[in-house]
Amino acid sequence: MLPQDGIVRPEDVASVLPPEERLAQGPVAIAECFQNIPCDPCYHNCKQGAIQEFKEINDRPQIIFDKCNGCGTCMSRCPGLAIFVVDATFSDSEAIVKIPYEFLPIPDVNETVTAINRAGQAVGEARVVRVQNTKVQDRTVIVWLAVPKELMLEVRHFKVRGVQ
Amino acid sequence: MKYTEVAIVGGGPAGLTAAMSAAKLGAEVILIDRNDYLGGQLIKQTHRFFGSKQQRASERGIDIARELSDQVMNIPNIQVMTEATVLGYYEDGVLLVEQNKKIITIHPKRIVISTGGAEKTLLFPNNDLPGVYGAGAVQTLVNVYGVKPGKKVLMVGAGNIGVIVSYQLLQAGIEVVAIIEAAPKIGAYWVHAAKVVRAGVPILTRHTIVKAHGEREVNGATVVRLDENWQPITGTQKKLDVDVICLSVGLTPLSELLWQAGCKMVYVPELGGNVPLRNEHLETSVPGIYVAGDVAGIEEASAAMMEGSLAGLEAAASLGYTSETLQENLRDVLEQLKGLRSGSVGEKIRKGMEQVSLG
Numbered sequence A: 001m002l003p004q005d006g007i008v009r010p011e012d013v014a015s016v017l018p019p020e021e022r023l024a025q026g027p028v029a030i031a032e033c034f035q036n037i038p039c040d041p042c043y044h045n046c047k048q049g050a051i052q053e054f055k056e057i058n059d060r061p062q063i064i065f066d067k068c069n070g071c072g073t074c075m076s077r078c079p080g081l082a083i084f085v086v087d088a089t090f091s092d093s094e095a096i097v098k099i100p101y102e103f104l105p106i107p108d109v110n111e112t113v114t115a116i117n118r119a120g121q122a123v124g125e126a127r128v129v130r131v132q133n134t135k136v137q138d139r140t141v142i143v144w145l146a147v148p149k150e151l152m153l154e155v156r157h158f159k160v161r162g163v164q
Numbered sequence B: 001m002k003y004t005e006v007a008i009v010g011g012g013p014a015g016l017t018a019a020m021s022a023a024k025l026g027a028e029v030i031l032i033d034r035n036d037y038l039g040g041q042l043i044k045q046t047h048r049f050f051g052s053k054q055q056r057a058s059e060r061g062i063d064i065a066r067e068l069s070d071q072v073m074n075i076p077n078i079q080v081m082t083e084a085t086v087l088g089y090y091e092d093g094v095l096l097v098e099q100n101k102k103i104i105t106i107h108p109k110r111i112v113i114s115t116g117g118a119e120k121t122l123l124f125p126n127n128d129l130p131g132v133y134g135a136g137a138v139q140t141l142v143n144v145y146g147v148k149p150g151k152k153v154l155m156v157g158a159g160n161i162g163v164i165v166s167y168q169l170l171q172a173g174i175e176v177v178a179i180i181e182a183a184p185k186i187g188a189y190w191v192h193a194a195k196v197v198r199a200g201v202p203i204l205t206r207h208t209i210v211k212a213h214g215e216r217e218v219n220g221a222t223v224v225r226l227d228e229n230w231q232p233i234t235g236t237q238k239k240l241d242v243d244v245i246c247l248s249v250g251l252t253p254l255s256e257l258l259w260q261a262g263c264k265m266v267y268v269p270e271l272g273g274n275v276p277l278r279n280e281h282l283e284t285s286v287p288g289i290y291v292a293g294d295v296a297g298i299e300e301a302s303a304a305m306m307e308g309s310l311a312g313l314e315a316a317a318s319l320g321y322t323s324e325t326l327q328e329n330l331r332d333v334l335e336q337l338k339g340l341r342s343g344s345v346g347e348k349i350r351k352g353m354e355q356v357s358l359g
């Protein structure tokens, strides 16, 4: 369980997933933030108003999926790096997973990297489609990975080849 | 002898905000820190902070440190003394300071003690071998001096500090073999834990360290699983191949000066150890001595900054300085502190705070 070993499990994620129909419509954020902690930058940084207003700073983020356009602004402000954007509409076989990333080296577009799940295990390969690294992101890079569609709810990290 | 209205001991987030708010009310301030930089712990916090927007959530500690120090350096009625250690407090209200191998005496009208905390350690065989470090020391080596402490690290303690320092070690390209934690649950925010786990670091709760191996330096560590009663389970001993053992088992207030000054102290485990009793103005039992930050109880930088503002305002106000917005500012700070300590993660702090009020 998460509090014992730090591994986010499918049962945890199930409660915060967008419905199938919404996933099928394009990019959408998933906030994998499962504890009431005094933290609210995700809410303050969503210009779409897609994160429900926090009544209290310890509230957990609730994404209003119909308002979320998957822009990813919230991702690079989250101190927990707990928000991901998935886009199931990328191609017939592949989906995009946007990963907040604070390690070096930053991969290049078109580079193949090892896709990693929430337990830290390699689950396949992924291709880097885009790297967002603007000044407002303040050193939290967002890397767009193309992964096989069936892995879009599993891949949450990656390793650059040849780096331990 | 130097004279000043407010002397502030410690230039971390608490001391910096104390200096700023006292100086803004008009007081003449001397800020003293033993390091050659201001910022205290913040100088090595490369990660984004939690908290609310008002308390600069999502900013990185290093950036907050730089900004606060720049502001303080630019306020004319603050005199900053770095590489200056306050060695003692005398009953006539004089601070003894060592700077550049010289002894300086300062006689302030008010003192704010914001000396922060010191790391706790752990008892186990060979804990004196080179290679056994406190997490704060490792963080200073890596993030301030750019030095790798070793190649393979065992982190002891899964609180926020243990987990964040592990993350920073990974960022520096150092392998973290495992994070062990004696308690049945991870103390760090789960989002932090999740982020090191997916980067490949196992967190083993109900585990403790039995001994460090090595002759002249660490070359391994034995860990063991604990049962419900925190007793080692036989047959579960495991030797890990590590060259660094990093202890992150909590901080304790750095309170020597308060003891010396004769402030009434009380042992409060929830706040990290012995802390001074204080009134709602953050004034201790010795009139004119105020406290703020980790020395008043181990919390977070956000709380340290709020307490610093409060102590700085109160110290200056007690000298007769005031402003049109003083009452409002005081109320605002108190509100924010209350908000920070609300909710379930603030429960421990609230429990601690109930035990420290004067009178």
Ligand SMILES: Cc1cc2nc3c(=O)[nH]c(=O)nc-3n(C[C@H](O)[C@H](O)[C@H](O)COP(=O)(O)OP(=O)(O)OC[C@H]3O[C@@H](n4cnc5c(N)ncnc54)[C@H](O)[C@@H]3O)c2cc1C
Pocket: B009, B010, B011, B012, B013, B014, B015, B032, B033, B034, B035, B039, B040, B041, B042, B045, B048, B049, B050, B084, B085, B086, B087, B114, B115, B116, B117, B136, B139, B160, B161, B162, B164, B165, B254, B292, B293, B294, B295, B299, B300, B301, B302, B303, B304
């Ligand atoms: C690894 C780690 C991660 C953290 N993460 C977060 C976080 O995410 N969010 C958050 O809000 N907080 C975080 N904190 C906590 C935060 O850094 C501290 O709570 C905060 O720095 C306390 O501020 P302070 O001013 O009380 O003490 P400090 O920052 O410790 O400053 C005390 C200063 O006093 C000086 N000093 C002490 N004694 C003397 C003396 N006798 N003479 C002269 N100078 C002296 C010291 O040199 C030091 O500069 C973290 C801490 C650590 C260690």
Ligand code: SF4
Pocket: A028, A029, A045, A046, A047, A048, A049, A050, A051, A063, A067, A068, A069, A070, A071, A072, A073, A074, A075, A085
């Ligand atoms: S991805 Fe964009 S629209 Fe969606 S919640 Fe985040 S900031 Fe708001």
Ligand code: SF4
Pocket: A031, A032, A033, A039, A040, A041, A042, A043, A059, A060, A061, A077, A078, A079, A080, A081, A082, A083, B191
């Ligand atoms: S910013 Fe991140 S950690 Fe903070 S509440 Fe939002 S999702 Fe959770």
